Amino acid sequence: MDLYKISLGRDFFDRPYDRLSASEDTKPQWYCGDCSREKDFQRDIRSIRLEFENLREGRSSLLSRPETARKAVERVALIEQYVKRGRKVHTLLPPREVGTLLVDLTRHFLQDTTDPDDI
Numbered sequence: 001m002d003l004y005k006i007s008l009g010r011d012f013f014d015r016p017y018d019r020l021s022a023s024e025d026t027k028p029q030w031y032c033g034d035c036s037r038e039k040d041f042q043r044d045i046r047s048i049r050l051e052f053e054n055l056r057e058g059r060s061s062l063l064s065r066p067e068t069a070r071k072a073v074e075r076v077a078l079i080e081q082y083v084k085r086g087r088k089v090h091t092l093l094p095p096r097e098v099g100t101l102l103v104d105l106t107r108h109f110l111q112d113t114t115d116p117d118d119i
Contacts, residue, residue, distance in 0.1 A: 011043055011044065011047045012043075012044040012047050012048060012072070012075060013047055013051065013062050013068070015047070017043070034088075035092075037082075038092050038093055039092060041079045041082065041083075041092075041093055042092045042093045044075055044076075044079065045076065045079060045093065045097070045098060045101060048063075048072045048075065048076060048101065048105075049101055051063045051072070052072075052101070052104065052105060052108070055108075056108070069105075069109055070109075072105065073102070073105045073106060073109060076098065076101055076102045076105060077102055079093070079098055080095070080098045080099055080102050083095040083098050084099075
């Protein structure tokens, strides 16, 4: 009989999430190293997108704090660079999806901070 344990991870906004892993696994990963990194990126993109949708629809959002919004844009930009690099096909994290989110975030937050005299 295989035993599994629940371990808690943290998403981009430091909220806990749970995952199952083998009981002997002291440092659980979702998949191999590269796939685990991509899964972490996918989770961050999903969390940031959900908070961004909340913000745009006028609901409570962690992105309403300027520092958190800045960090989210930086994180999505870093993830976009990762998925654009190399020849690997990203099945968990399509580059177009990441790029679209980055453009939407950038437009939203730059639009709020652009000085009309700078245009």
